[in-house]
Amino acid sequence: MLRLWRIVRMGLWLGATVFGGVAAAYPRVRERCAELGNLTPEDVDGLYSLAVVLPGPSFLNLWGAVCARAGGWAGAVVGQVALLLPAMVLVLGLPLLAQVPWFAAHGHGALLGATYGTAGLLVATGIDGLRKQGDRVGLAVTVFGLGALVGGVHPVLVLGLVLVGGALRFARGGVAHDAGKAVSAGRQP
Amino acid sequence: MTLARLFLLVASLNAMALGGGGMMLAGLERELVGGGWITPGDFAAGVALGQSTPGPLAAFTTAIGRAALGLPGALVATAGLVVVSLGAVWVMGWVPLAWFRQARVQGAVALVPPYVTALVLFLALRMVLAGEATRPWLPILVVAGVVIGRVKKVPTPALMLGALGLGMALQEAW
Numbered sequence: 001m002l003r004l005w006r007i008v009r010m011g012l013w014l015g016a017t018v019f020g021g022v023a024a025a026y027p028r029v030r031e032r033c034a035e036l037g038n039l040t041p042e043d044v045d046g047l048y049s050l051a052v053v054l055p056g057p058s059f060l061n062l063w064g065a066v067c068a069r070a071g072g073w074a075g076a077v078v079g080q081v082a083l084l085l086p087a088m089v090l091v092l093g094l095p096l097l098a099q100v101p102w103f104a105a106h107g108h109g110a111l112l113g114a115t116y117g118t119a120g121l122l123v124a125t126g127i128d129g130l131r132k133q134g135d136r137v138g139l140a141v142t143v144f145g146l147g148a149l150v151g152g153v154h155p156v157l158v159l160g161l162v163l164v165g166g167a168l169r170f171a172r173g174g175v176a177h178d179a180g181k182a183v184s185a186g187r188q189p
Numbered sequence: 190m191t192l193a194r195l196f197l198l199v200a201s202l203n204a205m206a207l208g209g210g211g212m213m214l215a216g217l218e219r220e221l222v223g224g225g226w227i228t229p230g231d232f233a234a235g236v237a238l239g240q241s242t243p244g245p246l247a248a249f250t251t252a253i254g255r256a257a258l259g260l261p262g263a264l265v266a267t268a269g270l271v272v273v274s275l276g277a278v279w280v281m282g283w284v285p286l287a288w289f290r291q292a293r294v295q296g297a298v299a300l301v302p303p304y305v306t307a308l309v310l311f312l313a314l315r316m317v318l319a320g321e322a323t324r325p326w327l328p329i330l331v332v333a334g335v336v337i338g339r340v341k342k343v344p345t346p347a348l349m350l351g352a353l354g355l356g357m358a359l360q361e362a363w
Contacts (some may be wrong), residue, residue, distance in 0.1 A: 004299075009269070011276065014244070015243060015244040015245075016202055016243050016244070016346075017243060017345045017346065018243055018244065019241075019242075019243050019349065020246070020309065020312055020313075020343070021245060021246035021247075021312070022245070023305050023308040023309040023312055023332060024247075024307050024309060026302075027302075029303075029339070030302075033320070037252060037284075039282055039286070040290070042289060042290065042295050042298065043286055043289045043290070045289075045295075045298035045301045046284075046288070046289035046294060046295075046298050047243040047281060047289070047301070048298075048301060048305070049298055050277075050280075050281050050282070050284065051277070054203045054276035054277035054280060054281065055203060055205065055206060055273055055276070056204075056270070056273040056276070056277040057203070057245045057246070057247035057270055057274060058341060059244070059245040059246070059247070060245055060271065060274035061272075061274050061277045061278060061281070064274055064275065064277070064278035065264045065277075065278050065281040065282070068278050068281070068282055069286070070276065071357070076274070076275060076278050077286065080271055080274060080275070081271075083244060084245065084248070084251075084255060084267060084270075084271070085245060086242075086243055086244055086363040087242045087243060087248035087251065087348045088240070088248070088251050088263070088267060089246035089247065090243075091238055091239060091252045091263070092251070092255060092257065092260065092263055092355070094238060094242075095238075095252075103261055104292055106357040109355045109356040109358075109359060109360025110356050110357045110359040111237050111238065111241060111356070112327070112351060112356045112357065112360070113233075113331060113353045113354065113355050113356015113359075114241035114242075114334075114349060114352060114353050114357065115240065115241045115316055115319075115328070115354045116235060116327065116328045116352060117241070117315070117330035117331055117335050117348060117349050117351070117352025117353065118240065118241050118316060118349075119312075119313040119314075119316040119317050119328065119331075119332050119335075120313075120331055120332040120333070120334065120335025120338050120339075120352065121335055121339065121345065121348065121350070122208075122310070122312050122313035122316070122335055122348075123310065123313045123332055123335075123336050124310050124336045124339035125309050126310040126313065128310040129302065129303070129305065129309060130306055131304030132302075133302070134190055134302055134305070137300070137303075138204075138300070138302070138303040141300045141303035141304055141307070142304070142306045142307045142310075144307075145303070145304045145306075145307025145308065145311075146307040146310055146311055149307060150313040150314070151306065155308060158304065158307075159304060161332060162300050162301065162303075162304040163300070163301070164297075164300065165295050165300055166296055166298060166299050166300040166301075167293065167296060167297040169296065169297025169299075169300070169363075170297060170299075171293075171296075172331070172336060180322075185210075
């Protein structure tokens with residue numbers, strides 16, 4: 001019961017404070033996954049890869065998978081509902097404000113400001129991600145990924161290429177930083 | 190359009206859309222706007238509202254469901270998202286965590302964080318470019334303000350309220 005409450009609390013927190021979908025949520029889920037169970041950041045990397053390539057909203061998929069690992073099916077369902085709840089309240093409640101003349105007159109500007117605000121939060125998250133990348137390979141992957149996405153390549157295909165790149169790099173002996181840490185920590189089964 | 194048909198529409202489009210809920214936008218627009226169930230303006234407003242609220246970007250489905258069939262439509266459309274996602278969660282549940290912890294799998298997923306950084310920056314770029322072309326300084330001003338606020342550790346809700354207020358004030362001023 002305590003674990004379900006923790007899932008609900010974290011789901012509401014993510015649902016109310018993360019703007020920009022799964023890409024913005026991923027660093028936070030990765031940082032705080034240990035609070036929900038025995039998940040490691042590397043487990044979240046793997047779950048994220050699956051969440052994106054499977055059907056359904058990636059954010060719901062990732063969060064549902066994390067919650068299922070922590071609290072079973074009940075955890076997955078309450079976690080997803082908690083994640084969606086803040087957005088649902090806003091999406092259903094904000095149009096009611098449009099009936100107030102003052103809000104109706106300023107609604108367009110507010111929506112534009114909120115959209116650009118979300119873009120600003122995404123930029124801040126991106127800058128944070130760039131700062132945390134310790135090597136040139138990470139930077140090269142970011143530049144490649146950004147170029148491919150801007151060029152119109154499907155995000156799942158780009159992710160697939162990144163995973164293949166990571167596997168080739170590992171096969172050639174360039175053990176990735178996180179993988180190296182995990183192996184040295186004795187977590188390999 | 191009935192509630193059952195809306196549910197099946199959202200669930201089926203969602204089940205076929207790989208890469209996130211945003212991938213089903215085109216299908217929803219074709220069915221709902223093309224079928225005359227909601228106006229193009231309501232559809233665009235629903236998408237903008239869903240993308241500027243916190244949580245999953247697919248929250249636009251709730252807004253579009255509301256525009257089509259009111260509160261029951263919003264709930265049914267959201268249920269269509271959750272059902273498909275629970276199916277994906279079920280599939281992911283079959284993958285043992287031990288698999289993710291193999292060195293070779295960790296080697297493959299080690300480059301996922303830099304990819305997500307690229308995706309985040311791409312989404313930001315797309316949101317900025319989708320806005321008004323007549324006032325290009327407006328997104329620059331809001332984005333720069335939010336980034337500086339984030340560096341100064343201003344809480345996210347306060348930053349979003351600030352961006353919202355700035356958008357309203359600037360709309361009035363110009």
